[in-house]
Amino acid sequence: MTIKVHEKLLLTGAAGGLGKALRERLKANCSVLRLSDVQPFGAAAANEEVILADLADSAAVHTMVQGVDAIVHLGGVSVEGPFGPILQANILGAYNLYEAARKSGVKRIVFASSNHVTGFYRQDQTITADHPPRPDGMYGLSKAFGEDLSRLYFDRYGIETACVRIGSSFAEPKDRRMLATWLSFDDLHRLITACLTTPVLGHSIVFGMSNNAVTWWDNSRARHIGYVPQDSSDIFREAVYARTPAPDLKDPVAQYQGGGFVVAGPFGD
Known part of the structure; x- marks a missing residue:
């Protein structure tokens, strides 16, 4: 059973893949779910509010945040790419969100960080939240900034944040790497x-993963949160092995936890 501890919850990035997966699920967590994205994505349903906002627009973000009790922040650029859009959406956008939360009195945020904050650790390593960031690109770098920003706003203003380093959240794992990183909806x-x-x-920094037998991440630092995964990539292992080739261990994509992100680029294009 999901306990409703917040009257009004804000979900940013509602038009994205994970936003769509969470839209119905998060209604169990609140009385009113406010949904936001930069582009139109349809009308509000029952017990919903829809607000369009560009995260780089401070005034729009302040309007988006006003009156909510907590925020699930998925909004922003979610892939590797040129620095300009990432700067606007993920860095300036994160600052605007936390400033709006501070001014509006919001005290709890779930920040969608990423496994790409630590993408340059090797796949033969197991890391904890205490390991220093090793971003694998501009996207991972922007999420490392968001984690540091949220730490500042906790230390200075008492805004609690869970930085969820999401692995690979899809209906099922797409390749062998995702057997370690998979997070069910x-x-x-x-x-x-x-x-x-x-x-x-x-x-708190939490690794977003299901109960996978193979994993590179130790979530013990987040036991106080009480997350108990119930799904596992293991049921897909045989099918994934059957349709994918064995990895080339000389390939950086197979060496590092960030997979293809470690070779994505160039950043300026």
């Missing part, structure tokens, strides 16, 4: 629910 909702409802969140 239902486990994503369980993780966000835990972040919203744990009595004391503080500033």
